[in-house]
Amino acid sequence: MPTHPASNIESRFSRLTALLAEWQSVWRPLPFTQRRAAWCERHPELTETLLGLSDAQLARLQADPWHASPLAGRLPVAELAGLVELPPLAAKGEPLPAAWSQHVGGRKWQQIEAFIRCLDVTPHERLLEWCAGKGHLSRTLARRHGREVGALEWQASLCEEGRRLAAAQQAPVRLYRQDVLADEVAGFLSADTHVVALHACGDLHLGLLERAVAAGCTVTLAPCCYHRTQAADYRPVSQLGRALCHSHSLHLERNDLALAVQETVTAPLGVRRHRERANAWRLGFDELQRELRGEDTYLPVPSLAYGQMPERFDDFCHWAAQRKGLTLPDGLDYRRYESAGWQRLAEVSRLELVRHLFRRPLEMWLAMDRVQRLEEAGFRVEIGTFCAHRLTPRNLCIRARTS
Ligand SMILES: C[S@@+](CC[C@H](N)C(=O)[O-])C[C@H]1O[C@@H](n2cnc3c(N)ncnc32)[C@H](O)[C@@H]1O
Known part of the structure; x- marks a missing residue:
């Protein structure tokens, strides 16, 4: 299947900008932090449809927001579904020997293979991995192509472990302890370099694009964590992105970008139940603290790791109150707050479905901004998916070369 030519990308980019802008008052706010999202009053029919969804409908739409959606009459579901569709990139070669997966987690290995x-x-390009971790990708590349692979990684312990693994497998990998944001990284890139980056975060992959533009090298990038960026306000990296944001009045902040990577591979049932209870309790505490303080505003409470959650709601409230410097009076009706928490969770989960719908469009939009940046710099660029969504929802891949 062919990947999308640039002209198509430009029109998608433009349409995505228009839709993200048109619906920004609905998808940008976090329903979790408000007793009732501010947009509900302005969209009574949409709100009614959402709050009227059964638990089964909710679970189905959480897993797949695109098909047979009861929201289709209220939101541009079909158009968004079309705009986020991308073909898989053409895959080459035989599957890799299973023995090479040693020391790599199961899903990570499948991602690397794909x-x-x-x-x-x-034949003549020099391979260089950006933000290599333990160099699993580099090792596999070195074995697959029978040539030396350079790898840049900041953390000393990962470099050491990566060197040990490469030596053990006799893979010709040179791991350099290098901050990829430092100026001297330029010395690693030239026109015959092919930089590969699997799941490099925000500023780290944006830095790569700028270095690649300066050096004219080839890039294959699967971007990740767009919100891991210094700037609190997102400035599009392409000229077209900046022009579109300006003409549609779309202004994105770092917090908005986190939505693009919120979808994760479905967790096991036990983990999901734990998360659900934690969220209901946080919302129950939210009801309590608003009453106690006499202030109708959200107080963020830190998350608790899986094994650290108290067994009982009242103990959780005491823990949360202590973190927030509040004293809980005796005789509180904890049952009432706990059930209010579950009630709010039911509402919040339904209102959140709107954000689910805009999650992949936002991710696609950010990827298109990167594609466009490279296009504008004279690169030939393709975008597609490199693996199935079930292996990782971060499955977008950008391939770019100058010739
Ligand atoms: C999300 S991990 C990806 C690792 C690997 N590519 C993978 O797919 O498993 C990002 C890696 O970037 C490294 N890193 C973070 N900041 C860096 C920097 N400024 N320079 C180089 N590496 C950095 C981290 O230590 C981590 O190993």
């Missing part, structure tokens, strides 16, 4: 099969490696 990513490598989408890499278009030409």
Whole structure:
């Protein structure tokens, strides 16, 4: 299946900008932090449809917001579904030997295998991995192509472990302890370099694009964590992105960008139940603290790791109150607050469905901004998916070269 040519990307980018802007008052606010999202009054029919969804409908739409959606009459579901559709990138070569997966987690290995099969490696290019961790990808590339691979990683312990693994497998990998944001990184890139980056975060992959533009090298990038960026306000990296944001009055903040990567591979049932209870309790505490303080505003409470959650709601409230410097009076009706928490969770989960609908469009929009940046710099660019969504929802891949 062909990947999308640039002209198509430009029109998608433009349409996505328009829809993100048109619906920004609905998808940007976090329903969790408000007793009732401010947009509900302005969209009574949408609110009614959402709050009227059964638990089964809710679960189905959480898993798949695109098909047979009861929201289709209220939101541009079909158009968004079309705009986020991308074909898989053409994969090459045989599957990799299973023995090579040693020391790599199961899902990570499958991602690496899929990513490598989408890499278009030409005979004379020098391979360089950006933000390599323990260099699992580099090792596999070195073995697959029988050539040396350079790898840049900041954390000393990961570099050490990566060198040990490469030596044990006799894979010709050179791991450099290097901050990829430092100026001297430029010395690693030239026109014959092919930089590969699997799940490099925000500023780290944006830095890569700028270095690649300066050096004219080839890039294969699967971006991740767009919100891991210094700037509190997102400034599009492409000229077209900036122009579109300006003409549609779309202004994105770092917090908005987190939505793009909120979808994760479905957790096991036990973990989901734990998360659900934690959220209901946080909302129950929210009801309590608003009454206690006489102030109708949200107080963020830190998350508790899986094993650290108290067994009882009242103990949780005492813990949360202490964190927020509040004293809980005796004789509180904890049952009432707990059930208010569950009630709010039911509402919040339904209102959140709107954000689910705009999650992939936002991710696609951010990826298109990167594609466009490279296009504008004269690169030939393709975008597609490198693996199935069930392996990772961060499955977008950008391939760019100058010739
Ligand atoms: C999300 S991990 C991805 C690792 C690997 N590519 C993978 O897919 O498993 C990001 C990696 O970037 C590294 N990193 C973070 N900041 C860095 C920097 N400024 N320079 C180089 N590496 C950095 C982290 O230590 C981490 O290993």
